[in-house]
Amino acid sequence: MTAREHDVVVYGATGFVGKLLAEYLARHAPQGTRIALAGRSRSRLEQVRRGLPAPARDWPVIVADAADEDALRAMVTSTTVVATTVGPYLRYGLPLAKACAEAGTHYADLTGEILFVRKAIDDCDALAKASGARIVTACGYDSVPSDLAVHLLHQRAVHDAADGLLDTTLHARAKGGVSGGTVDSSRAQVDAVSTDRRAVKTLFDPYSLSPDRAAEPDLGKQRDPMAVFRDADTGDWVGPFVMASFNSRIVRRTNALRGHAYGRRFRYRELSAYGGGTQARVRATLFTTALGLAMKAMADPRSRPVFDRLAPSPGEGPGDKARRSGWFSMKVRTTTETGRRYLATVTAQGDPGYAATAVMLGEAALSLALDGDRLPDASGMLTPATAMGDALVERLRARDFTLRVEEIPGA
Known part of the structure; x- marks a missing residue:
């Protein structure tokens, strides 16, 4: 070329x-x-x-x-x-x-x-x-930090002869805004589900982006957590991460495209992390409640017009100052088949989505x-x-x- x-x-x-x-x-x-x-x-x-x-x-x-x-x-x-x-x-x-x-x-x-x-x-x-x-x-x-973090974890495990990856969890923290284009993408998926019920199966299947669904291991339900709880490993209050359903399927697709190099018992999930203490629990609860209400408002024809009026329009997004002051931090922990544990960190300055x-x-x-x-x-x-x-x-x-x-x- x-x-x-x-x-x-x-x-x-x-x-x-x-x-x-x-x-x-x-x-x-x-x-x-x-x-x-x-x-x-x-x-x-x-x-x-x-x-x-x-x-x-x-x-x-x-x-x-x-x-x-x-x-x-x-x-x-x-x-x-x-x-x-x-x-x-x-x-x-x-x-x-x-x-x-x-x-x-x-x-x-x-x-x-x-x-x-x-x-x-x-x-x-x-x-x-x-x-x-x-x-x-x-x-x-979506989904470079997630995909590259697990890529690096796998490389380190191979280097250390630690065998395959087992339970792997991403904790995300970020400061950033939302653009009208992001909201419009969510609308498109909601509208598709409303006209094609088969799309629901695609959205909820953890291996829906696999190159060969029948070849995926049966590891039980791997649904994205939707409740607020305290992570036993870190002590952080955690809740649903808005990008988890997409990112997790991209990471699983990477594993499948590589012949399940991460391991046949590789399980992956993503969460938003808020820190420890009462205030963190309150923040996690408020954000999780707001996220749930926004998704319901978008999906319900009765509340959709109100949601559309309040949401940013396509072409709108965070201003220059907000973009410069944003940041993200992702911490991904995994346990390997030999029992060794690793932490991958991916961080950057600047509004994460822009x-x-x-x-x-x-x-x-x-x-x-x-x-x-x-x-x-x-x-x-x-x-x-x-x-x-x-x-x-x-x-x-x-x-x-x-x-x-x-x-x-x-x-």
Whole structure:
């Protein structure tokens, strides 16, 4: 693909996250990287380009509507990688993913939508394997920290001859906001469930993104916890993590794509952590209650209009000050088959869903475009760990992300 006109096309560059991604690449892409901006409106693309740092001023713009197959085909055949922020992906993402799979063009997105990823696997995996394309979903806060943390835990266990991973739990803490695009993605899944009851099974099956559901081990129900409780291992008050249902399925897909390298008894879950003490318990209870009420309001036709009025609209999101002051910290603990225990830590500054996500998607796109033989030998519908692995770990460390593993003393 070195003969192609562009290295990376940013699709959705006029959207909230698309602008952040374009700005990140303008500041941090290596000199000489050939980048283009793409979306539905030439005038809006040119306006965005005028507001970017100087290296972006000569970037070409490409007009391509998500519903225009010919325009999508022309765009994807012009580039090595498409990095797309156009969601909800269940509504708009499949034609682009399929076009990339057919053309042998690598693809990276920010989806947190189980139903979209399942549909993309069904429609695109064989095509991408035939063309050599890496179609990589979940390249932002969903689900890079989760996927790479368990990837690093597995590497350490292999290095120490500690055998497979057993019970593995992520505790997430973060400061960040919500954009209208994130809310709209949730709406898309709720609407899909209301019209297709089969989607409910996909949403609640812990192995719904597996490449071979019948080959998965029977480890009992692995439902995401929905109550507040005190974690016996850390003493923290914990509750449901809004991204757990998606992230956990991505991590399990990584395990399956690697031939269950993490182990046949690998169990994984994610929780929000609030610390110890009474105040932490109150915060956990309040947030869990608010989350439950928001989901019910979105799903109930009677309260949906009120929810829609109060929620941010597509294109809206946290301001610059809020994005800069945000952060996230993920601690992932595991026990191995030999009884040794390890802790993986992934942290970064910046609003996790926006500032930090622009870094993660930007570096994922650059890795797919520029890292060549450093990438795992893989194609098809992939996860961040199976598509980029250590190459992405190294890139994020170079951008001041913390990604480390240590053994838990006394284990």
